Amino acid sequence: MKRLTTLVVLLIFVLSACTNNPKSNTISAVELTERERAIISTTSDKSFVFDFNIDSDYKEVSVWVEKYESGKLVNDAISSLITDVEGKGSIIFTTSKPDEDGKQQTFNIGISGKSGMGSVSNFEDNLDDMASVWDNLQGKNNPIEGELVLAYFGYSSDGRMSSLSIDFFEDPEGHMNELDKYDVAYLLKAKFTKTKGP
Structure with a gap:
């Protein structure tokens, strides 16, 4: 499974659309082509891809998933990855289709760039019996200062769902x-x- 995840992450990185004239120290949501969506959908349920462009002041990026129950933080790092970065690169996040038992799904994080590629996968209980909503950071050239929320999934057992605000x-x-x-x-x-600094 890990090899397959790494292959998908690599394919998305190679195929992902380039941001036109990206500004330094920004991150942009990537609109995947129909072909790219088809490739990633063979192994994944949902996917989000972001391109970043950083100057030489930045050397590292941390990406992680936090879990909340009724608004309370219950796990601050279900899946996490820290890697060295330089210049331009991509962050890819996918969820797997539920396993054969329907009890677990996988969260996959991939980071790729000039320094190489890293990926991590973690299992989480499947919540398919709940209504769900999801979204991601929109637009181009979002500043990268501080902690960024790149995407979210929300689940509700009562079926009444609304998205988070912009x-x-x-x-x-x-x-x-x-x-x-x-x-x-x-x-x-x-x-x-x-x-x-020194």
Whole structure:
């Protein structure tokens, strides 16, 4: 499974659309082509791809998934990956289709760039019996300062679902109460780290 995940991450990186004239120290949502979506859908249920462009001050990126229940943080790193980065690269996040028993799904994180590629996979209970909603950071050239929310999944057993506001992505800390409406929520987060001074 890990080899297959790594292969899919590599294919998306090679095929992903390039951001036109990306600004330094930004991250952009990537619109996949129909072919790219077809390739990734062979092994994944949902996928999000982001391209970043950083200057030489930044040397590392951390990407992780947090789990919330009724708005309360219950696990701050279900799946996490830290890797060295340089210049341009991509962050790929996918969820697998549920396993044969229908009890587990996999969260896959991949980071690729000039420094190479890294990936990690973790299992989580399948919540297919709940209504769900998901979305990701939109647009091009979003600044990379601080902790970023790149995507989320929200699950509710009562079937009444609404999406998080656009403000949530711009100011997550100020809008954490929006997670209260979900029985279970997952946030995909990222943080770019600068070189430490002398």
